[in-house]
Amino acid sequence: xxxxxxxxxxxxxxxxxxxxxxxxxxxxxxxxxxxxxxxxxxxxxxxxxxxxxxxxxxxxxxxxxxxxxxxxxxxxxxxxxxxxxxxxxxxxxxxxxxxxxxxxxxxxxxxxxxxxxxxxxxxxxxxxxxxxxxxxxxxxxxxxxxxxxxxxxxxxxxxxxxxxxxxxxxxxxxxxxxxxxxxxxxxxxxxxxxxxxxxxxxxxxxxxxxxxxxxxxxxxxxxxxxxxxxxxxxxxxxxxxxxxxxxxxxxxxxxxxxxxxxxxxxxxxxxxxxxxxxxxxxxxxxxxxxxxxxxxxxxxxxxxxxxxxxxxxxxxxxxxxxxxxxxxxxxxxxxxxxxxxxxxxxxxxxxxxxxxxxxxxxxxxxxxxxxxxxxxxxxxxxxxxxxxxxxxxx
Numbered sequence: 001x002x003x004x005x006x007x008x009x010x011x012x013x014x015x016x017x018x019x020x021x022x023x024x025x026x027x028x029x030x031x032x033x034x035x036x037x038x039x040x041x042x043x044x045x046x047x048x049x050x051x052x053x054x055x056x057x058x059x060x061x062x063x064x065x066x067x068x069x070x071x072x073x074x075x076x077x078x079x080x081x082x083x084x085x086x087x088x089x090x091x092x093x094x095x096x097x098x099x100x101x102x103x104x105x106x107x108x109x110x111x112x113x114x115x116x117x118x119x120x121x122x123x124x125x126x127x128x129x130x131x132x133x134x135x136x137x138x139x140x141x142x143x144x145x146x147x148x149x150x151x152x153x154x155x156x157x158x159x160x161x162x163x164x165x166x167x168x169x170x171x172x173x174x175x176x177x178x179x180x181x182x183x184x185x186x187x188x189x190x191x192x193x194x195x196x197x198x199x200x201x202x203x204x205x206x207x208x209x210x211x212x213x214x215x216x217x218x219x220x221x222x223x224x225x226x227x228x229x230x231x232x233x234x235x236x237x238x239x240x241x242x243x244x245x246x247x248x249x250x251x252x253x254x255x256x257x258x259x260x261x262x263x264x265x266x267x268x269x270x271x272x273x274x275x276x277x278x279x280x281x282x283x284x285x286x287x288x289x290x291x292x293x294x295x296x297x298x299x300x301x302x303x304x305x306x307x308x309x310x311x312x313x314x315x316x317x318x319x320x321x322x323x324x325x326x327x328x329x330x331x332x333x334x335x336x337x338x339x340x341x342x343x344x345x346x347x348x349x350x351x352x353x354x355x356x357x358x359x360x361x362x363x364x365x366x367x368x369x370x371x372x373x374x375x376x377x378x379x380x381x382x383x384x385x386x387x388x389x390x391x392x393x394x
Contacts, residue, residue: 016085016086016097016098017098017099019098022107026046028046030057031362033357035363037373038067039061040366040373041059041061041062042060043059045057057112058097069383069387077177078393079181080108081106081108092173094110094173114167114359115169117163118165119159119161119163122160128253130253130295130298132347133253135345136171136346137329138330139338141324141325144241148320153179153238154180154237156179160248160252162174167349169345170344182238223267224257227239228274229310231268231271237316243306246303253298254294258276274307278294297329
């Protein structure tokens with residue numbers, strides 16, 4: 001779907017709407033694709049499919065209401081559903097087909113991406129050739145450009161585990177649990193139509209954000225990928241995603257992130273200091289692995305994305321994503337070819353049939369009858385009375 005069509009007439013879009021008719025019994029749960037603190041993702045298919053639907057499979061994200069409430073994730077879950085509904089149709093973002101709910105659980109029915117996590121391929125290869133990294137970085141750049149500049153959404157959890165490969169080797173960004181709508185400051189007004197300046201309760205003012213973007217203060221994300229402004233709690237916006245792209249490109253080229261320690265606090269100290277070092281190794285004689293030599297354009301790209309001052313960060317400075325796309329690291333890239341997926345990806349996953357789950361790790365089945373993924377009790381009448389209204393959009 002062309003980018004200008006995704007956000008046009010959302011009420012007419014066939015994807016992302018809530019269903020009042022679907023039930024969990026309409027699906028056959030085949031196997032677990034992944035688990036989290038309060039969610040489980042299943043590979044599923046219709047329990048009684050029509051002839052034309054017999055080969056269709058889906059990913060079904062199941063969230064137990066009691067877990068969502070007790071882990072204080074209600075806002076995150078609502079944000080995830082709303083953002084996925086808004087972006088449904090983008091070629092490199094998982095597609096929310098519909099959502100529904102029952103007495104104890106929330107469900108998001110998504111397209112199934114059978115190639116598995118890019119993390120698995122990186123772990124096996126250790127590092128990727130520059131051309132492979134360029135291809136993936138280009139697709140991610142188009143994702144971020146759309147999220148930031150069309151939807152005003154900060155993704156806030158970019159990492160290899162949240163990037164899947166489809167059958168043609170293209171990326172699909174998944175898990176929008178930390179995504180947040182951050183409208184431009186000039187669009188945000190108080191009840192009396194006075195602009196909201198986002199001063200912190202203490203009276204401190206947030207770090208200025210380029211492009212008039214909104215800010216938030218929630219600490220979320222994976223330690224190695226957190227931007228300095230998140231750690232400093234000075235207010236952050238969409239610039240955090242460009243920082244994370246720089247970290248991701250580094251990890252794909254080098255084989256490990258630039259900031260690492262067993263102690264997360266030391267990782268935070270390294271990030272705030274912002275000193276990125278590149279290996280000095282010369283090209284390796286090992287034919288099966290790309291060399292550790294990092295071209296100048298790639299180094300410059302990483303350093304431009306990983307500026308500790310978000311107002312100086314590539315992608316967030318004047319020109320936005322256009323400046324990212326014009327960087328020498330992307331020399332030779334045809335952006336229309338990237339968006340319209342005219343070429344297959346550099347890594348083609350092995351997929352034997354539509355429901356092949358061989359590219360995903362195996363997980364134990366949940367305990368039958370449990371209302372919680374983590375033994376957090378039942379969704380009681382008291383909880384229902386207090387929280388059911390928050391889940392009505394499902």
